[in-house]
Amino acid sequence: MTAKSKKTFYVLLLVALGIFGYCFWLPLRPIDIVAVHHREYGFSSILVRNFPFTDKDKIGWWLKNKDMLKGKYDIPKPEKDGSFTITFWLFGEGYKENDGYDRLCFNDIPPPLNCIDKDAVFSVSNSKNLGTIFTTYDGKYQLQKNGDIVKFTDEFEFK
Structure with missing residues (x-):
């Protein structure tokens, strides 16, 4: 050589x-929870930095930290029927002004810097009919009663 x-x-x-x-x-x-915003009808937004990349890691993080989120942030805030939706958004460059187009703005903080770019990385929802559903870029997953997590497949095939 x-x-x-x-x-x-x-x-x-x-x-x-x-x-x-x-x-x-x-x-x-470490996953950094920057802020939590509650909206009406059981909807909440959690602004994060350093969220896991894979679907498995996102779901695993939720399952491991859901009790901490409930205790520290009162998330989820379900409706009377138990339904809720929590969306995890990347905080990105921080709060911005409303651009009039496609930013998510929060009413619980005063403008002008009360919006973020819409960059959802994960959501968890619960309903009476479907139970707990995890939504990621790559699909939807359902938490079964036995604790298994099953990926949704397309229900309809067109021939």
């Missing part, structure tokens, strides 16, 4: 170790 090829090898090894370390660190970052 020449000196130049050794140098190239060590640089590539260092880059690979850096990438590996970063990928290992990403899922271990």
Whole structure:
């Protein structure tokens, strides 16, 4: 091995170790709950940073932390029939002014900086008919009575 090829090898090894370390660190970052906003009819929004990437990790985080969310933030706030929806939004660049188009604005804080860009990463809903449903980018999942989590499949096939 020449000196130049050794140098190239060590640089590539260092880059690979850096990438590996970063990928290992990403899922271990603590999830930061920035704010919680309650709306009417059992709807709540939780603004987060560093939310898990995979569907499994998002659902697992909810199952592990739902009691903490109830105790600390009074989430969920179900309706009389037990239904609720909680949406987790990436906080991104923080609160912004209403652009008149597609920002989510909260009535419980005064304008002008009371809106966020709509970047939902996860939602949890509960209803009498369906039970607990988790919604992610990749699909919907239902919590079964036995504790299993089953992914919804398309109910209708067109022929």
